[in-house]
Amino acid sequence: MEKVVFALEIEDGWPPLGAEGVWCKKIGEHYQLDNIPFFIQGLAVGDLFSACPDPVNKHIFEFEVLKESGHSVISILNNIDLDLEGFLGSVKALGCSFEQFKQYSLTVIDAPPDIEIDRLNKLIDQYEDLGIDFAFPVWRFE
Missing domain, CATH: 3.30.70.2380 (Alpha-Beta Plaits)
Structure with a gap:
């Protein structure tokens, strides 16, 4: 299990944070979300997704859901x-x-x-x- 940090786009003061960390399982080169995100749009518990952390700050700026969990x-x-x-x-x-x-x-x-x-x-x-x-x-x- 590892903490994966997503960069958040703030619009009109929301969300109130610039980044959110979530717990994920590493499955090969991909990730599976293990907790409920507060601000990340498009991801739910159990979703399998691919992402490349930024080489400078390690934040995720873009991701692709490979398999939806149904959650x-x-x-x-x-x-x-x-x-x-x-x-x-x-x-x-x-x-x-x-x-x-x-x-x-x-x-x-x-x-x-x-x-x-x-x-x-x-x-x-x-x-x-x-x-x-x-x-x-x-x-x-x-």
Whole structure:
């Protein structure tokens, strides 16, 4: 397992960081993502991808997904400071996992391909109605 650092493109102050490190397994010359990314667009847990780290700073500027895992990534921005404990407990009960970046009121969810997507969508709808902002940087459900 190794930490792979991705350069991030900041637009209008977001994301709030210029780089994000994620854990990956090295498989031959390629990488397999092992944790949920907060800001990297287009990658989900389990994806196999190719990338060439920059020779100067070792950051990844471009990558290509070679094999999608079927996992999706959902981002939650809780700017209204709503208690998400119930929501996150329900999401976990569905088989999802999550990570939080409390400094930025950000939670990311890993949604495996075999979960009950209708139940997840209902939960998301409930919390959107309460004012929570959701984004779907990787959505692989039909």
